[in-house]
Amino acid sequence: MTATVSLLDVSTYLPGEPISAEYYxxxxxxxxxxxxxxxxxxxxRHHVGPDETAIDMIERATAGLIERHGxxxxxxxxxxxxHTQMPDVPFYGGGGGTAHRLGMKPNWVVDLHNGGCAAFLLGLKLARNLLASGEGHTALIAVAQNAAGQIFDQETxxxxxxxxxxGDGAAVGLVTLSDASPILDVExxxxxxxxGDMTVTSDPPRKWWQPGxxxxxxxxxxxxITKVLARGNRQVPEVSYAVCDRIGVRPKDIDLLVTNQPNRLFLRNWRDALELPAERHVDTFDDCGNLFAAGIPVNLDRAIDDGRVKAGDTVLMAAFAHAGDFAGAAAVRWGGRG
Known part of the structure; x- marks a missing residue:
């Protein structure tokens, strides 16, 4: 690629007041x-409101980008x-509705579903390729996790x-043709x-769309669970090492690791595999729970706000999805939130 593409900024939204473990x-x-x-x-963790849609969440997450960049x-x-963890309507994603709500008229509107918890990274790769090939100057990557308050808080x-x-949350990444905060590589x-290893079931059993x-x-x-643990422990380090090898940086020299956050065990095992101390791995699990696809951008936003990443730092993002059917990693040389 000849054109340099940057992840210029991220902005996030967590719905409602924190819900404690005592609630469950x-x-x-x-x-x-x-x-x-x-x-x-x-x-x-946070729960989406009873009448709050994925598009509502993304609109609220976009507010920070508008404030900082116009x-x-x-x-x-x-x-x-x-990417929406649970689309508001089963038959189509939220891309068109999101574009309309934000007042956009983009040339490209793409809904991703296969990326799961790694969807932000898949979106980075797609945005990078589209912009570098001449399809535009600016891209938004919008992800919403809205299953916690809708699926997991059902009575039974x-x-x-x-x-x-x-937990629920949303995030929007701003990607542009520039060298301000270059995306170094994506795997x-x-x-x-x-x-087929992640399934939805019910008691009594039925297809997900059937009444019951x-x-x-x-x-x-x-x-x-044993299989998922083995896959996640293997896949996230594999894609991380692949990216680090291509950009010429040893994993243990990465300035900040940002991952999805299924549970504490994965977080510990991933940083151990990359030989990183805990202080260089963002961990919001106890504040937000498992944020699925929103986990990486929410964690990155939190690290920026907390001053844990500074201009010139190399940030490695990595995640795996579902029962291990997808994994991704991306490295960015952070340029600062200008």
Whole structure:
């Protein structure tokens, strides 16, 4: 690529007041998976409001970009890439509605779903390629995680161990043709053989779209959890090392690691695999829970606000998705929030 493309900024939104672990403790029932490391609850998380849509969340997350870069930067973006964990309407994503709400008329509107928890990284790769190939000057990457307050807080599901882990949030990344904060490299890998390993189930069983009395939840078993742990422990370091090798930086010399945050075990194992101390790995799990695709940009935004990343630092972002069917990593030389 001849053109340099930068991740210029990120802006985020967390809905409502923090919800404590005690909220779920009052509903907890006997669950054979409750002691599993996958389901050790964070102290807090946020839930989307009862009438709050994914587009509402993205609009609120965009406010910071408008404040810092002006409304024309958002309105004039040539590319809009969106990902919603749970689309408000099953048959289509939120790209068109988001563009309309923000007053945009982009040449490209792309909804991503296969990226899952790594969707922000997939969006970075797509935006980088589109802008570098001449398809525009500016792109927005908008992600919304809205399943915690809608799926996991259902009356019969909130009793399960899995329900205390997710939190809701949204984020928007601003990508432009510039050398201010260059995207150094992006690695995305699809593991299609694992695509069917994450399932939605209910009691009594039915297809997700069929009417019935049982509320839907993720079909975890001990066997599936063991496989997911093994895949996540392997995939995130693999894509991270691939990016670091190409940009000529040893993983242990990365200034800041930003990952998705399924649970504390993954966070510890990933930084150990990359030989990084905890202070160079952003961890908001106890404040936000598992934010799915919003985890990376929310964590990056938090690190910027807290002064943990400064101009010239190399930031490595990495994540895996679902039961391990997708993984990605990206490196950015942060230029500062100008």
């Amino acid at each position: 403790a009052q509903f907890a029932e006997s669950d054979e998976l409750r002691e599993n490391v996958m389901f050790r609850a964070p102290r807090y 409304a024309d930067t958002v309105l004039g973006a040539d590319v809009l890439i969106t 599901i909130r009793r399960k161990a899995q329900s205390a882990i997710p 995305c890998r699809t593991y299609g053989e694992y695509a 009395t049982g509320e839907g939840y993720i079909g975890f078993t001990e066997s599936k």
